[in-house]
Amino acid sequence: MAVFYRRLPKFKYVHLETTDDAFACLAEYGERARLLAGGTDLIPQLKQREIPIPEYVIDIKGIPGLGAIMYDPGYGLKIGALTTISAIEKSPVLREHYPILVQAASSMASPQIRNRGTFAGNICNAVSSADSAPALLAMGAKVVLQALTGVRIIPLDKFFKGPRQTVMQKDEMLLHIFIPAPAPYTKGVYLKLSPRHSMDLAVVGVAVAASCENGICTDAKIALGAVAPTSIRATKAEQVLRGRRVSPELIDEAARTAVDHCNPRLDSHRASPEYRRDMVYVLTRRALGQVLQAG
Secondary structure, eight states: OOOOOOOOOOEEEEEEHHHHHHHHHHHHHGGGGEEEOOTTTTHHHTTTTTTTSEEEEETEEEEEEEEEEEEETTTEEEEEEEEEEEHHHHHHHHHHOOOHHHHHHSSSSSSHHHHHHHHHHHHTTOOTOSSHHHHHHHOEEEEEEEEEEEEEEEGGTTEEEEETSSSSOOEEEEEEEEEOOOOTEEEEEEEEEEGGGGGGSSEEEEEEEEEEEETTEEEEEEEEESSSSSSSEHHHHHHHHHSSSSHHHHHHHHHHHHTOOOOOOOOOSSHHHHHHHHHHHHHHHHHIIIIIIII
8 A cells, every 4th residue: 555645845944042033033024934832733734734834934942931830829820832731731830739731731632742742832723622722711811922012911712713813913922821820719620522532632622610618609710622613711601600509400500501602513523513512511510510519
């Protein structure tokens, strides 16, 4: 049996060592350039001609300081643009304070991909099945974008425009992801449905971060992946929960309300829209039970 391999298309490779050089290159080349961090999304897309071939590929892996994870209990968490998925998965700080991110990271791809791919790159790729996005949305994450013209801080729920589309301009680079310090008593969980867990894309992903005090749900954020053109917040389901006494009936009501946010693809070969809606109900109810009943 003959096996045919596509060669990587030709482009000009630029290796940089400072963020200032990166901003300058992006300002000069604009739409003719693409950034390379982990490359686990970009390289396959180039090989398969899934995206326009850029004239320049700008390698930012050598820029120091962008792979840091910084945590301040009174402020929150900063995840640098070059922080690998594996670093998220293995971080003692995140295991203690943001275990939902560890759950998301450990559910992504193979160990080899996790060692190379970046958490920021996963959201910049802007596919609805990304495992990082629901967990980050549930924790109220923001992205910090910078260009020569200045800095923008964008809430993650305003970052995605559509499949593989974000609000990031061609001259901007994502510097880091910021996650505020969670409120007291907050617990979070990310649940993923896929045939082979981390080795397959999510059929449905559900992230819940909620706090419960004296039996009352004081806050809740619910995020869904792979059931709409982008990862989304189930805001109506969140409103069902806030300020009400936790009970199995309340959790069931919120889970059913979360289904109303679903707008899955009709032509997906991985699951029917009906199945995805059913699984959103099941996983949301399960996730809420884990974070609220335990509270």
